[in-house]
Amino acid sequence: MDLAYITFQQVFVLFILIFIGFLSRKLNIIKPEGKQWFSNLLLYIIVPCMVVDSYLQEFNPDILPNLVKTLGLSTLVLAVSVVIAFLVTLKYPSKDRRVMQFAIGFSNCAYMGFPLITAMFGAEGLLYASVFVTMFNMFLWTIGVGIMSRAISAKSIAKSIIRTPVLYAVIIGLFFYLTQIQVPLVISQPLGQVGDMNTPLSMIITGMLIADSNILKLLKNKDIYFTILVRMLVIPTICFAIVKLTGITGIVANVCVILISCPTAAITSAFSVKYGHNEEYASGAVVFTTLVSIITLPLISYLLTM
Numbered sequence: 001m002d003l004a005y006i007t008f009q010q011v012f013v014l015f016i017l018i019f020i021g022f023l024s025r026k027l028n029i030i031k032p033e034g035k036q037w038f039s040n041l042l043l044y045i046i047v048p049c050m051v052v053d054s055y056l057q058e059f060n061p062d063i064l065p066n067l068v069k070t071l072g073l074s075t076l077v078l079a080v081s082v083v084i085a086f087l088v089t090l091k092y093p094s095k096d097r098r099v100m101q102f103a104i105g106f107s108n109c110a111y112m113g114f115p116l117i118t119a120m121f122g123a124e125g126l127l128y129a130s131v132f133v134t135m136f137n138m139f140l141w142t143i144g145v146g147i148m149s150r151a152i153s154a155k156s157i158a159k160s161i162i163r164t165p166v167l168y169a170v171i172i173g174l175f176f177y178l179t180q181i182q183v184p185l186v187i188s189q190p191l192g193q194v195g196d197m198n199t200p201l202s203m204i205i206t207g208m209l210i211a212d213s214n215i216l217k218l219l220k221n222k223d224i225y226f227t228i229l230v231r232m233l234v235i236p237t238i239c240f241a242i243v244k245l246t247g248i249t250g251i252v253a254n255v256c257v258i259l260i261s262c263p264t265a266a267i268t269s270a271f272s273v274k275y276g277h278n279e280e281y282a283s284g285a286v287v288f289t290t291l292v293s294i295i296t297l298p299l300i301s302y303l304l305t306m
Contacts, residue, residue, distance in 0.1 A: 006119050010112055011294050014266075017200050018287065021207020035208050035279075039270040042201050047267075048169035050110075050195030051137060054130045055173030056188050059180050063124060067131055069252045074132040076246070077239045077260045078139050081105050084238065088230050094223050099268070099277040102147050103285040104230045107262035109136055110198070112293060116258055116301060121251050128255045134170055136259075140267070141166045148275040202266035209269050209283035218284040227264065227285045232296050236261035240300075254304045261300045263289035 024030040085105030089097050107113075110133050117125045141164040176183060183191075218224060239260045243253045264285045272282035 006116060008294055011290055014203055014290055017203035018207040021204035022211045025208045025211035030208060035205060035273045038201060038205050039273045042270050044165055046194055046197045046201060048165040049191050050198045051166055051169040052173045053191045053195040055177040056183055059177060066128065066252050069248055070128040070131040073248055073252060073256045074135045077256050078135055080239055080242060081235050081260055082139065082143055084235055096223060096278045096281050098147050098150065099272055099282055100223060100227060102144055103227050103264045103268050106140060106144055106265040107260055108265045109133055109259040109262050112262040113259040116297065117255055125251050125255055128252055129259060132256060132259050137166050137170060148271045148277065199266065202270060206266060206269040206283045206286050209279045213280035213283060218280055221281060221284060223281055224284045224288055228289055228292055231264055231289050232292050236300055257304060258301060261297065263293045
C-alpha cells in the first residue's frame with residue numbers, strides 16, 4: 001500500500017507540472033519558440049548539473065562489489081530495452097518509428113524510480129540507482145541521440161559522445177566520487193539546485209507540447225497504445241526474466257528491474273522538439289505511460305519484494 005501511495009504521489013506531482021506547462025501555453029505566457037529554448041537549457045545545462053550532483057556523496061568500499069554488479073546488470077537491461085524497441089518497431093507501419101523507438105527504449109528512471117528505491121532500500125539502494133542512471137545517460141546520449149538525430153553510424157555516435165556535455169559530467173562526477181575530494185558548498189549547492197530543475201522543466205515542456213496538440217487525435221493514435229503495451233508490460237516482463245536468469249538477487253536486481261520498468265523518459269518531449277519529430281506523439285507517450293505506471297510500478301515492486 002505504501003508503494004502504491006508513493007507512486008501515485010509522484011505521478012500526481014508530474015501531472016501538476018504538466019498542467020503548469022499546458023496553462024502557460026494556452027494563456028500565451030510562453031511563446032511557441034520557448035519550447036526550443038527550454039529544451040536547449042535542459043539538455044545542455046540542467047541535465048549535466050544533475051549528473052555531477054548525483055555523485056557528490058560519501059564513498060563506501062564495502063558495497064563496491066554490488067556497485068560493480070549494478071553496473072553490469074544495468075548495462076544488460078538497458079541494452080535489452082533498446083533492442084526490444086528496435087525489434088518491435090522494425091516493421092511497424094508508422095512514420096514516427098524513430099521517436100517510437102526512443103519512447104519505448106528509454107524509461108523515466110530517475111524521477112519515477114528514485115522515490116520508490118528510497119522507500120524500499122534507503123540510501124544504499126539510491127546509490128545503486130545512481131549507477132543505473134549513469135549507464136542510462138551513456139545510452140541516452142549516444143544511442144538515444146543517434147536514434148532521434150537520424151544518425152546511428154559508428155562515426156556519428158562517436159561524435160555524439162565527444163560533443164555531449166553529459167559525458168564530461170559523468171567523468172567529473174566519478175572523479176569526485178572516487179577521490180572523495182570535498183566540493184565547496186558554494187559550488188555543490190548551485191549544482192544541486194540547477195539539477196533539481198530537470199524534472200519540472202521536462203514536464204513543463206511536455207505540457208506546452210500537449211497544449212499545442214490535438215488531445216482527441218492523441219487518444220485515437222494507435223502508436224500511443226502500442227508504446228504503452230511494450231514500454232509498460234513487454235519490457236519489464238522480459239527484463240525481469242533475464243535478471244532472474246543471471247542469478248543476481250537482492251537489492252541490485254530489484255533496483256535494476258524497477259528502474260527499467262518506469263514510464264517513457266520525460267526527455268522524449270525535449271528531444272522531439274530539438275530534432276523535429278512528432279511532438280504530439282512524444283508528449284502523449286510520456287503522459288499516458290506515466291498514467292499507466294500508477295498500476296504497473298506498484299505491482300512490479302510488490303512482485304520483487306515477495
